[in-house]
């Protein structure tokens with residue numbers, strides 16, 4: 637067993653992955669992966685907490701797994717698996733449900749936002765979603781959880797659950813569950829919508845013009861950037877609260893070009909939108925091209941993805957089942973016969 641710290645994270649297979657998912661999460665998984673022992677899952681149990689299409693769920697799940705590889709997840713350091721293939725996730729969720737106060741879940745910002753959008757059809761699953769996420773993290777005794785800013789509250793809840801569990805069921809100084817820490821990089825932690833610089837870029841935004849998906853063609857990227865919201869001011873600047881679009885688009889340019897903030901600020905300070913937009917378009921197309929080529933290669937090799945996921949499942953299951961047994965024993969359950 638390696639003595640590296642463990643990382644766990646995941647993305648939901650609802651809709652296409654976009655630049656927010658990439659810059660806020662997956663890019664950071666890739667960059668840090670050689671320092672850690674990593675588990676990356678496709679969280680298909682989370683995907684059914686909102687209305688979804690059963691006819692495309694399996695294909696969407698595989699697509700996300702292929703994108704992990706395409707973005708640079710390296711199997712020498714990381715395992716990739718599908719959440720629903722490891723049944724311990726569901727089982728630990730039930731056990732943790734019974735020690736999680738209802739009002740903790742009702743206070744979650746993302747739950748409140750999504751519940752408002754769904755009106756009358758809010759499922760118990762949507763409310764319980766953060767407990768499932770806690771189970772994902774805790775089954776692997778993860779030290780670090782690399783995510784975008786919007787998931788921070790869920791990791792704080794996970795920490796509350798750990799403290800509550802260990803307090804109730806563990807012997808002093810012998811915690812059963814490990815306290816995880818969020819890993820949130822300032823740059824890219826909150827990528828905003830192309831059609832409204834005050835709103836997060838999101839898979840659930842009804843307008844596809846609001847986001848750039850990782851598999852968008854060069855024409856689609858050009859169209860979206862051409863139509864994206866700007867302001868009437870000449871010269872682009874970071875960090876002006878009056879100009880959220882300018883800040884967001886400059887951040888995208890900075891992250892996708894690999895230039896520093898200072899370099900970008902100087903380069904774009906006198907630029908008009910008419911000059912900047914083609915520059916951002918070209919930079920985005922070039923940054924996504926290697927990902928798209930690798931995606932094509934991964935999906936064209938028959939049986940490859942399945943073999944990656946089978947191996948990932950085995951590695952994940954070995955650890956998850958062990959934690960589950962420890963949790964059940966601590967809670968007073970008899971050992972399985």
Ligand code: TYM
Pocket residue numbers: 644645646647648649656657658659660661679682768769770772773781782783784785786787824825826827828836837838
């Ligand atoms: P999900 O699928 O909504 O998003 C996946 C990851 O992308 C990040 N992200 C963003 N980052 C920056 N700007 C944005 N506009 C943006 N939109 C999304 C998210 O912060 C996330 O890191 N509950 C999680 C999935 C999950 C999970 C887990 C994560 C389930 N179990 C265990 C970590 C550990 C979610 O719905 O992410």
